[in-house]
Structure formats: C-alpha cells, structure tokens
Amino acid sequence: MTTPDHPSSAPQPPEPDRKDRVHRSPAAIVGGVLLLAVAGWFGIDAVVSGQGGTPWRALAALLLGVPLVVAFTLRPAVHVNDDRLRIRNPFRIIVLPWGEVASLRSGYSNEVVTKSGTKYQLWALPVSLRSRKRAARREMLIRAAGEEPRGGRSGRGAGLGLGGGLGGVSVPAEGPVRAETDRIMDDLRELHANRRDAASAQGEVTVRWAYEIAGPAAAGAVLLVILLAGG
Structure with missing residues (x-):
C-alpha cells in the first residue's frame, strides 16, 4: 500500500x-x-x-x-534585493521591480533603463574614469605576472602584493580587474538576469519626489x- x-x-x-x-x-x-x-x-x-x-x-x-x-x-543610495531595485537620487526615490527593468548601462554615468524606455541615473554609483584606468593598469600587471612567474609562483597577482578593493578597484580571485562601481553594476546585471522573470519581482515602477x-x-x-x- x-x-x-x-x-x-x-x-x-x-x-x-x-x-x-x-x-x-x-x-x-x-x-x-x-x-x-x-x-x-x-x-x-x-x-x-x-x-x-x-x-x-x-x-x-x-x-x-x-x-x-x-x-x-x-x-544618494541604491537599495537592492531579489525583488526590486530602489534608487534614492537627490530629488527622487524610484522603485523598479526587476521585471520592469530592461537593462543597466555604464558609460560616463551608470543608469537603469525601464521597459518603457525611461532612464534613471544611479547617483550613488558614480563612474570614475580614473578608477577604470587604474583597473586597466592593474590588469596589465597581473597578466604580465601570470606570464612571467617569479619566485616559483604564477597566476593572478603573483609577486605583486595586490589586495582587493583598493583605490576604487576590485581585484577578484578570477576574472578581469574592475573598477568598484563597474563590479557593482556587473552584480546588478547578473541579479537582473536571474530574477526578472520571478513572480515576486513583477509590479509597477513608482517615483516619489x-x-x-x-x-x-x-x-x-x-x-x-x-x-x-x-x-
């Protein structure tokens, strides 16, 4: 039975x-x-x-x-969870469920674009061209160290004494070196891709002055x- x-x-x-x-x-x-x-x-x-x-x-x-x-x-602040993105800009608070987000863009500023085409700038995540250049230089140094190991060690950052998150630059264990705000934007894009179809991540965009x-x-x-x- x-x-x-x-x-x-x-x-x-x-x-x-x-x-x-x-x-x-x-x-x-x-x-x-x-x-x-x-x-x-x-x-x-x-x-x-x-x-x-x-x-x-x-x-x-x-x-x-x-x-x-x-x-x-x-x-300015950006509040993030699995259901929505809450942007606190100087004069507005915007709440965007992940289902209403079309894309997150990074250029001279970081911004989120809704499905209706409206753009909202992320004031709390300013773009630093200096940090991007610093990250590019560190990436070149790490690649050079990986190609020419010193002291019997090889790999990312070997012999360079590099730490993570210094000077607005994020040094991950794997992947390219990224400026801190660029790394955060990468995380937001990944979360958006994973949660945009979730039932709890649907709703309307709200804006409060x-x-x-x-x-x-x-x-x-x-x-x-x-x-x-x-x-």
Missing part, C-alpha cells in the same frame, strides 16, 4: 533574499560631511557675530545650501532673494 506524499517533506525552493543590500559612494559621504562642517562653521559665525541683516542672510543661505549638500552627497529636500531649499532660495533684494 502506498502512502500519500506529504508536501511538508518535499524540498522547498530557497526563499528570495528580500534583505536590502545598500550601495553608496564613500567619497560623496566624506565630501558632504566636510561641506556641512564648513558651512556650519561659517554660517553659525555669521549668525552670532554678524550685524544688520547678515545673520538673516546667513540663515537663509544655510536653509538653501544644507538641503542641497545633503541631496547630492549624503542622500523628495519634498523634504526640495521644500526647505526652495524656501531658503525665496527668503535669500527677498533679503538680498531688500538690502
């Missing part, structure tokens, strides 16, 4: 990874922190020590400048114009 199969005993497919992996630009974050520190130093000094309308103009300039610095340096950034910046600009016009 046969017994019916129990669904709980059958092997289950792995659950998709819905935990976000976040990519940001360390250089932009450092630059943003420094700019905010300088702006805060001079702005507070002008508010405390300034005379006449200077404190008010300084406050208006801070109200305009601080949101813009945050928008272009600290804010960052009014929390644009509002204070616009108010600061209007106030600064009024103060400057009034002398």
Whole structure:
C-alpha cells in the first residue's frame, strides 16, 4: 500500500533574499560631511557675530545650501534585493521591480533603463574614469605576472602584493580587474538576469519626489532673494 506524499517533506525552493543590500559612494559621504562642517562653521559665525541683516542672510543661505549638500552627497543610495531595485537620487526615490527593468548601462554615468524606455541615473554609483584606468593598469600587471612567474609562483597577482578593493578597484580571485562601481553594476546585471522573470519581482515602477529636500531649499532660495533684494 502506498502512502500519500506529504508536501511538508518535499524540498522547498530557497526563499528570495528580500534583505536590502545598500550601495553608496564613500567619497560623496566624506565630501558632504566636510561641506556641512564648513558651512556650519561659517554660517553659525555669521549668525552670532554678524550685524544688520547678515545673520538673516546667513540663515537663509544655510536653509538653501544644507538641503542641497545633503541631496547630492549624503542622500544618494541604491537599495537592492531579489525583488526590486530602489534608487534614492537627490530629488527622487524610484522603485523598479526587476521585471520592469530592461537593462543597466555604464558609460560616463551608470543608469537603469525601464521597459518603457525611461532612464534613471544611479547617483550613488558614480563612474570614475580614473578608477577604470587604474583597473586597466592593474590588469596589465597581473597578466604580465601570470606570464612571467617569479619566485616559483604564477597566476593572478603573483609577486605583486595586490589586495582587493583598493583605490576604487576590485581585484577578484578570477576574472578581469574592475573598477568598484563597474563590479557593482556587473552584480546588478547578473541579479537582473536571474530574477526578472520571478513572480515576486513583477509590479509597477513608482517615483516619489523628495519634498523634504526640495521644500526647505526652495524656501531658503525665496527668503535669500527677498533679503538680498531688500538690502
């Protein structure tokens, strides 16, 4: 006599990874922190020590400048999981299910193209031509080392003392040396190819404007114009 199969005993497919992996630009974050520190130093000094309308103009300039610095340096990020790509750009948040993504392109900037043809730039993954040139030079050195082994060793990076991820360059165990943002784009393309047909990766593209950034910046600009016009 046969017994019916129990669904709980059958092997289950792995659950998709819905935990976000976040990519940001360390250089932009450092630059943003420094700019905010300088702006805060001079702005507070002008508010405390300034005379006449200077404190008010300084406050208006801070109200305009601080949101813009945050928008272009600290804010940009790319959140990735198995179902969707969430892009946080200076003034917009774009959520793209993998099923709606047509391609990911890298040129002078990194961008994602939807099936409808709309393009969105990935501000958090800036292209560095210097890093690409550095990666190309390292690739040439590694190839040369592989062709002319030293000290009885051969292979990628033998005798060069190269580490991974230095200077914006990723040195993988296998494959060509890539600039860090190019490597991230390669990973996104692979994830897109694997997940674009998944049922959980379908849906609509949503775009939300960052009014929390644009509002204070616009108010600061209007106030600064009024103060400057009034002398």
